[in-house]
Amino acid sequence: MNKSFKEFFYEDLEFIVFSGVYEPSDDTFLIAKNLHVRKGEEVLDVGTGCGILAVLSAFEASRVIAIDINPIAVRCAKANADRNGVSEKIDFICGDLLSPLRRSVSFNLVLFNAPYLPVEEEPKGWADYSWSGGRSGRETIRRFIETVSEYVKIGGRIMLIQSSLSNLDETLTDLRERGFKAKKADERRFFFETIVLIEAVKH
Ligand SMILES: C[S@@+](CC[C@H](N)C(=O)[O-])C[C@H]1O[C@@H](n2cnc3c(N)ncnc32)[C@H](O)[C@@H]1O
Numbered sequence: 001m002n003k004s005f006k007e008f009f010y011e012d013l014e015f016i017v018f019s020g021v022y023e024p025s026d027d028t029f030l031i032a033k034n035l036h037v038r039k040g041e042e043v044l045d046v047g048t049g050c051g052i053l054a055v056l057s058a059f060e061a062s063r064v065i066a067i068d069i070n071p072i073a074v075r076c077a078k079a080n081a082d083r084n085g086v087s088e089k090i091d092f093i094c095g096d097l098l099s100p101l102r103r104s105v106s107f108n109l110v111l112f113n114a115p116y117l118p119v120e121e122e123p124k125g126w127a128d129y130s131w132s133g134g135r136s137g138r139e140t141i142r143r144f145i146e147t148v149s150e151y152v153k154i155g156g157r158i159m160l161i162q163s164s165l166s167n168l169d170e171t172l173t174d175l176r177e178r179g180f181k182a183k184k185a186d187e188r189r190f191f192f193e194t195i196v197l198i199e200a201v202k203h
Pocket of ligand 1: 022024047050053
């Protein structure tokens with residue numbers, strides 16, 4: 001019988017991934033290995049997928065908000081927060097990027113393992129949102145950067161994943177124009193692309 005979910009471990013934590021939800025991969029783990037949440041920080045996880053980054057953040061954070069456009073991902077992330085005993089720390093929201101947030105909230109850390117592949121067609125199902133970054137591959141990232149600054153505290157930081165296939169320099173420039181010190185913090189090289197972790201600090 002086919003199961004409609006997969007299970008995996010990250011360190012000693014157990015997660016499930018529902019069918020139709022992004023299965024954590026090298027890009028996820030590039031953020032996870034660089035993730036340092038300080039005690040009491042407020043964290044926003046955009047595009048939470050199965051919720052792994054929200055769960056990892058919740059152990060030290062005072063509060064985490066996890067958003068995804070995919071309703072199946074939101075259900076999956078809730079299940080993983082329950083499994084790992086951190087559901088009281090995380091609020092889950094189904095919606096588009098930062099649009100569900102009130103203007104008055106701000107965060108010490110914003111995470112986004114963004115969909116970054118250049119794709120000609122509009123997403124056809126929820127799963128397509130995991131990788132479709134529009135024609136340029138930067139469409140979702142560009143919209144995210146347009147408004148993210150409002151939600152980051154001074155001295156707060158963003159961790160954003162992008163591929164070398166979709167114009168990293170434009171992302172760094174966009175972040176700098178909006179008041180961030182932005183740099184490549186880590187990368188993972190593959191035959192056909194490099195996955196880059198961008199870190200940006202608001203000044
Ligand atoms: C590459 S996956 C990353 C999932 C998870 N954070 C991880 O690292 O494994 C990108 C996620 O962003 C979500 N997403 C794509 N476009 C979005 C949007 N406009 N608003 C909110 N979430 C979005 C997708 O549904 C998907 O879950």
